Every structure is written in structure tokens, then in C-alpha cells.
Amino acid sequence: MATFKRPHSLTDITLHYCPGCNHGIVHRLVAETIDELGIEGTTVGVAPVGCAVFAYNYFECDMQEAAHGRAPAVATGIKRVNPDNVVFTYQGDGDLAAIGTAETVHAAARGENITVIFINNAIYGMTGGQMAPTTLPGQVTQTSPYGRDVQTQGYPLKICEMLSTLDGVALAERCAVNNIKNITETKKAIKKAFQNQIDKKGFSIIEVLSTCPTNWGLSPVEALKWLEENMIPYYPLGVYKDKDGDK
Amino acid sequence: MEEKVLMKGNEALARAAIEAGCRFFFGYPITPQTEVAAYMAKQMPKIGGTFLQAESEVAAINMVYGAAGAGARVLTSSSSPGVSLKSEGISYIAGSDLPCVICNIVRGGPGLGGIQPAQSDYFQATKGGGHGDYHMIVLAPCSVQEMVNLVKEAFDLADYYRMPVMIMGDGMLGQMMEPVSFGSYKSSKELAEKTWATTGTKLERKRNIINSLYITPEELEKLVVERYKKYDTIIESEARSEEYMCEDADIIIAAYGTIARVSKTAIKRARDKGLKVGLIRPITLWPFDKKPFEKYSEKVKSFLTVEMSMGQMIEDVKLAVSGKAPVEFYGRTGGMIPTPEEILEKLENMMGGER
């Protein structure tokens, strides 16, 4: 009989995330994947700068903390030294899609055989709710107090769409954890992204649309609704590239 | 006798790194150190090593951080503007106590400056560059042979003290050829196994975390203070310099790297004219070897610091001399190289001024 318990690859440390934040769910999915693939002893994770800066405390495997945006470069270094290790980065939208865009794009272009878990919540959480590269047009944040004006502040980056054009990318998939069905899909995607690495297929990125109730100023339930009504239409879920798959 | 080969400073640097067991090189092209990357690109694949041309210096140094964290001997090389970009990563490497070797084949600055040789990154290398309280060992070879020896030693120092070590040369040293032999260096240090590396736990040990973030100021202060105790040990045991004709000298020149050699030519000419001039050549720029300056500061009439900069090392010379003798300066900058004649003229002026 299946029992609900903490994945072995998740440490017994209470997560610091705000109630209603999706980081916790994604952490769990990553840890379950590591357990199920039996790779805890060979996995090395790279933590970002952002709300997930303490991710190194939560995964029961070797971890390195990276400077803001540099996780794919750090992961590249780790992976090149021990190619049989499974190396993943866990990054937010500011880290991956603003300050670390170059590292992300070039790790993808090199087909670096790593797994990238990308949390997109359309806002900077760590510094208290500023505009992110993924902030939606019109969205109010601390640094877009009149709503993101695309005339002056430009358009959001659609990372999966962008990276899907690169030959080095094995898998680019966008998911969400807003309901049970999507959580199941996300789990499958994350597992595939790790399996790809074991099979030496190249760069895999799973973008997970996530909520930030605290900085959005919404209750956790309202935040899920906001994500469904605003983020998913702008960032459609699905597989953008699967080198060896159906698409 | 050891077989000698004729090599450029940059090539010799690269080969020495490989001989020291470095199998990972991450870099980004910049003149005048391009031969290092070119050499690595050719040689690494042949020996199962990794050469990776990164998308930027920023990425390259972070690859170094990752690879060093994973336990490898790793090298990156660049020139001044590139080292500015790497400074962020160097601070993280220092803050995470990781070993690696960084080469700076210095060119003229600030900004894009120029590609001719310079020593104007002395402050950047020895006083900071990146943010926070940290140091790295900085080694300044003056010949291609010394480049080879110091590069090999740099990897041992880095591993032994778990910190970044910089090799600081200039465009002249990188581009010149001299005969070198490779077998002469032997490590005197016993190196511990890298049990802290992120190699995967294999379910045999507790997880390793490499990090430079600390939640409380008390915790951070404690770690930094401990790191400074290590720096004290390094200052005590690793500061090194060469003395040349100092015993009877009235004036002692302080110069490092290639300019120390130009100064030696000036000293020979000065001696031919009856001027008693000597040289102290710092080999480690950090830690700066104060002892010879202390030793001679009461014997000499004055010191002369010669640099390819507007005067950077002179501050350390003055601190070492501690007011016991005047310290004068002669320098050229922007890629200009002081000639022996210019240095000699300065020496004659100094002596003349006294008569």
C-alpha cells in the first residue's frame, strides 16, 4: 500500500517559502524524481539567487550555490568534471531569464547535458516584488507601479519558445502546478528531463508557472485563479521541443 | 640536463598547467593571452581534458567555480578587462574556499585600454577586484621558465590553502619565447584529499554543500576571521622575493615581472658607471614580501619603485619601508615599457640630487 511520506531526497528541514508558494510542490516533485530514478548518490544540484537561494538546504544531495544568474555555467563546470553525475539547476525568472540569460541560452546551445528547473512566477520574490523579465504586460509590481508598459519596459521573455529554436535543446516543456492534473504532468516532465540527462540527450528545461501570493497581494486560492486567468493564456502550457519524442 | 624547448610565455603557461594535472580550462578569447586558449583547445582533447570556450568571462569563471567545487584542478586565463568581469566569480570562489588558478596577462587600461603590456592591475589583483574581505595568492613570474614553475606551484598552493591563486604576467611575458624545461618543479606540500567536493554522495557520506551565503552576521564574521587566520599563515610562509646586488647598494629598485628584468639591465649599466644599485623583485605580489625591504631600509639611501603603471606596488613598498628611507617612483603606463636608459637616467638623477 502506498503511503504519503517525505521523499528521501528532501531533507527534514522546514521549507522557508510563504504559504501558498509553489516552490514547495516543485521541490517535492524534483526530490521524488531523484528517489524514483535512484540517483540520489550521483546528483549534484545548483541553487540560484532568488527565493530558492536556500535550495541547497532542502535537497538531500551534494549542492553548490551559484552567483545570481550563473547556475547554468556552474552546472557546466560540475558536469564536465564528472559527466556521470546528474546535475540540475533550480532557478527563478530573474535568475534564469534576466541576469542569467546568456548562461541559460549558451548552456542550451551547447546542448549541455544538464537539467534546468525554471520557476516562473512573473515577479521578483526575493527583493520584494519588482518587475521580472516574465512580468505580464500591464502587471503592477513595485518597479512597474503603473503596470508594465511594453512601450517602455518591453515584452516578457517566453523562455521555452525561445530555447526550442536551439539545436542543443533536448526538451523544453512548460508546466504548472495549479491543480492535481497539472502537478501530475509536471512530475512526468521533470522525470523526463532527468531521464534525458541519464540517457545523455542534452539540455532539458522544465518551466513551471508558479504563484507568489505574498508579492501578488492575493490569497493562495486567488493566486491560483490569477495564474490560470492571466499567466497560462500568455504562457501556454505544453511541450515546445522534444528532440526524440512525439513533437 | 633537462631537455629544453623554446616556448612562448602563454604556451608555456598552458603546458605547465596540463603538467600540473589541470584537465579543465574555461576561457574567453582576449588579446594578449589568446595562445593559452589556442594551446588548450589543441591539447586538452588529446589527453581527455576539457577545453570550453565560454560565452563570456563571467560564464567562464563560474564554470571554474563549478569545476573547482567538483574537485578538479581548473584554470582560466584572461587579460585585464576580462579579469574585471571575472572578479564577481573570484569573490565567490574565495568565499566558498575553492581552489583554482586564474591567469591575468595584463594589458593597458582602464577601459578597453590597449593590448600592450602593463602592470596596472596590481591593485585589482592584490587589493580586491571582487567584493568582500578576501585575498588570493598572486604570483608574478619574470621569465618563461619561472612562469612554468609558478604555474605548477600555483595549483599546489591553491589546493593546499583552498583558495584562488592568480598568475600575473603581462603581454610581453605572454608573447616572448625563451628556452624552458618542464621537469624541475616538485611540490613540497602534502595535499589532502578533496573530501568537500560535490562529486555525488554515492550514498556513502553526508552531502557536501558549497556556498558563501550565511544567515547571520555572527556566522559570516566568524568564517571570514578564520579565513584571515589562514591568510596570516600564508603571509608568514609564502611571501617570496628575489634579491639582486642589494648587499652594497645605495639605491634599491623594487620591480616585479618583466620590468624587473629591464631594471636588471639598467642596474648593470649603472654599476658600469660606478653607481651601486640593487633590486628586490617581489615574486609573490600577495602576500607582499616585506622582509627584504625591512632589512635594507636602514642601509640604503633610497628605494626606487619601477612599474608599468602610474604607481601601484609603490604603496606596498612604502608600507614595508615604513618611512625609514625615501621611496621614489618611475613608471610608464598605457602599454609603454620603461627602457633601461630611462631607468638609468632616473637613477642618475637620484644620485645627482644627492651630490
Add this chain to the structure above:
Amino acid sequence: MKKVTVFTGHFGSGKTEVAVNYAIANKVSAICDLDIVNPYFRTNDAKKLLNEKGIKVIAPNFASTNVDIPSLPPDVYSVFASCESAILDVGGDEDGATVLGRYRQLFKDSETEVFMVVNVFRPETSDVEGIALMKDAIENASRLKISGLINNSNLLELTTREHIERGEELVKKACGELSLPFIFTSAMREYAKEGEFPLNKYIKMAQW
């Protein structure tokens, strides 16, 4: 019915000092530091004292540490669930007030007062118009209505009675135009007159 008192205002208005003093004077059961905007000068800095007075302090997970992550602990919900009376001290401006939005439903079951602390010597709230704009912005972000204004006008150690009175005059005028009750004038104990809310200095200007 739970009683929840929220302190908002322009950053630098002194709302944290007022909130902490208010908590102690009114012997509330809990004070909640909800400042996710600025990691400095926060309620949590007075935690030891507040605890001694029997007041529970709830603060962001990394408040008063080296780390600036505005992550909120689940205990915040206890304010609405189990505390008799509580104070919420939020960050400055509408940016700081945004966080209140996530607790919106919970306020419905509480007797909630939302005070806006005003220091007329802060540039953005130096006239009635500025105060009105700040009020609107905070209400928008928090989705709560301001229920009264507090005059906390001061120039730190340069404060004189004249400053306090000039502030009171302006804040009262704003109250009139905005149809809001004037709650009180607060001032450091050495300046406070009868009928004003006297403040003790609990929030240190850090060690520096």
C-alpha cells in the same frame, strides 16, 4: 471577534515605532512584522522586549538576519485564528501594503482597524494631497480601507513641539478632507503632551 490593528504609512513615517509602542500600551497578544520591503528597522528588532511583555512576535522567516528574503511564516494565520488582539506592522507605501492582500478574506472575520501613520516631514506626505494619494495607493494595494490617521510628525532628534503641532494641524486637515477620524498624535515621551500617545524608543537605529 478578533481585533486586528494594522499600521501602514509612507516608509520612514515611524509606523513601526508607533506599532510597537501601541502593542505594549494596549497589551495585545501578538504583533506581526509583515515588512517584506525593507529588511532594516523592523518590529522583529524589538522581539526580546516584546516577548518579555508577553507579546508574541511573528516575523518573516529571515527577519533581522543577513538574508533578505521576504518569506512569511505560516504563523501569520494564527493572528486571525487564535489571537485575541493583534497588530500588523506592514512595510512602507503601497509596496509594503501589497502583502495584506493575501490575507484579505481573513480580515472579514476580524474587527479590523487600519491606521495610516503620517509624518508630514516626509516629502511625499508633506501636504494634504500627498497624504490623500498615499492613502489611495495603500488602499488599492492592500484592498483594505484606511480607518484613521495618526500624526507622528518628527525630525528625529531635531524634533520640537512646533513640528509636532504643525504636523497635527495638517493631519487633522487631511482627516477633514478625507472624512477620516483623527486617531492621535504620537511623539517621543520627552515631547509628548497630555492626551498625546507617548513613545519610548524601542527600535534601535541598528548598531551603527
Add this chain to the structure above:
Amino acid sequence: MATHEIILAGFGGQGILFAGKLLAYCGMVSDKELSWLPSYGPEMRGGTCNCHVILSDEPVSSPLITKPTILFAMNQPSLEKFEGKVAPGGFIIYDSSLIASGVTRTDVTGVALPATQLAHEMNESKLANMILMGSLIKHTGIIDIETVKKALTKVVPAKKPELYDVNLNCILKGMEN
């Protein structure tokens, strides 16, 4: 051997660095102290190009030459730039096919050789540098031909051994003049 401080100078593409390397290897194979310092950067491409070679019995101090004992000049600007810097009693050899003016100083020895013209006649238009080198060796005697032969095996790419004979022939040709 005393100390020879040799500046080789010309246009990029004339084989100045190669000629310098040959001299450096001559020092290598005869166990001399030496240094080889090129001018580098933009001036390497198309413009003037020069290279400093020091051969000595003593360790080389400054690799940078300010008073050459020997100048090897393959174009007009090079002769103009360096003639005045040659140490009194020094030696200048230059390619008179490309340099019209000649050496004006009287306290140095000047030797003119139409190296480019000779190279054309031999159908080796790119090897004027080796012809001039042959002449330099003959007139200065700083190295002997056996040393040159040994050094040449080191500078000629291993993949193109046929170049050894071609280069050597040009050096020998230069030694006749």
C-alpha cells in the same frame, strides 16, 4: 660569444618572426641563453613588424632591446626607425631591393643585399628573409652553418619537411653574397 642583441624588422608577411625564431633556435641548439620577443597586436597585421632576439652566454635581463648590436631590416621604415638606435660598432644588414637610402651612419657597419631580387631570381619570392639571414651569418659570424642546419629542423614544420631544403638553399645563397 658575447651578447648579441638583434632587432629584425620589416613588413608583416616578410617572415620577420620566422627569421627571429631561426636565430632563437640557433641559440637553443648551441645552449645559449636567449629570448625572443615579438612586437604584437595590430602592428603585426600588414604594418611594420619587428622582433627582438637576444643571444648571450649570460642570463638575459631585459628581453626588450633598446640598443641593438645587430639590425636586420627588410623595409625602409624599419631602417629609418632603428638605424639611430644601433649601438656604435654595431652591424646593419638590409634588403637593398626594397630600401633605397642605405645606411647613413659611419660608426656602424652597413651591408646591403638585394635579397628580394635574389629571391625572385630563385623563384622563392617569399624567402628573401632567409637570403638576408644567410648574408647576416656570413658577415657577423655569430653562428655557424651547422648550428643553423640544426635550428632549421626545429623551425620548419614537421609536416612539411620539403621546406627544409628550400630554406637552407636560400640561406646558402645569402652566404655567397
